Amino acid sequence: MSFQKKYNDDFKEEVNTLVKEVADVYKVGSSLKSITYKDFLNNKMLIVHSIRIGISYSFFNKIKINAPFTDIEWADFLNISTKSLQRYKNEKNHVFKPNHSEKIIELAEVTNFGGEVFDNNDNFYTWLTTISIALGSMKPIELLKDSYGKEMVMEELNRIDHGIFV
Numbered sequence: 559m560s561f562q563k564k565y566n567d568d569f570k571e572e573v574n575t576l577v578k579e580v581a582d583v584y585k586v587g588s589s590l591k592s593i594t595y596k597d598f599l600n601n602k603m604l605i606v607h608s609i610r611i612g613i614s615y616s617f618f619n620k621i622k623i624n625a626p627f628t629d630i631e632w633a634d635f636l637n638i639s640t641k642s643l644q645r646y647k648n649e650k651n652h653v654f655k656p657n658h659s660e661k662i663i664e665l666a667e668v669t670n671f672g673g674e675v676f677d678n679n680d681n682f683y684t685w686l687t688t689i690s691i692a693l694g695s696m697k698p699i700e701l702l703k704d705s706y707g708k709e710m711v712m713e714e715l716n717r718i719d720h721g722i723f724v
Contacts, residue, residue, distance in 0.1 A: 569595035569624075572617045580607040599667055609660045612653035615646050618662050625669040626683035635702060636661055664708050671712060675719045690714065692723075 573595050598604060622632060633640040636658050646652040654662060672682040686699040692714055693701060701707030717723070 569598075569620055572620045573598045576608055576614075576617055577604065579611060580604060596670065599663075599670055605663055609656050609663060612656060613659040613662050615649070615652040615654070618654060619647070621662060621666045621669070624679075625665065626679040626686070627665070627669075631699070635665060637703075664705065665702065668702060668708060668711055668715075671715050671719075675715050692717075 574592055577593060577598070593601070625632075627635070629640055629643060633643050636643070638658070646654075669679070669682075672686070673679055676682040676685060686702075687697055689695055689697055693710060698711045698714065701711050
């Protein structure tokens with residue numbers, strides 16, 4: 559099974575639930591009936607609306623399960639304690655605040671693209687945790703804490719995807 563097909567299958571129900579919630583809140587057109595995870599990540603307006611209403615823990619958990627990051631790394635990226643992350647898991651229907659939702663979506667984008675470029679999360683995680691000369695002799699994972707660093711990682715992944723090695 560291809561990396562992308564696995565993601566689309568794993569996220570189908572969660573993405574379509576989120577799309578319905580966004581459509582209900584923002585009265586967006588009914589053209590968003592059923593979309594794939596990749597379609598969701600490519601639809602910037604849908605992402606903006608999703609961030610504003612907040613990402614549910616259920617959706618976050620799907621992203622988390624399919625991402626190569628540990629709970630400690632997730633907590634660090636979201637600038638919260640692992641204890642808070644565990645508490646959110648135990649809360650019924652927890653919805654992340656917009657700033658956390660935005661970071662979750664950013665990391666979902668990186669994970670999705672990195673998985674495509676490296677064909678699986680193990681290879682992608684190895685790359686993330688290896689010092690990169692092209693990224694200022696830093697590990698790519700160290701740059702994922704902020705938006706500018708995330709963009710640098712995405713740009714480097716794009717270069718790798720196109721066979722451009724610096």
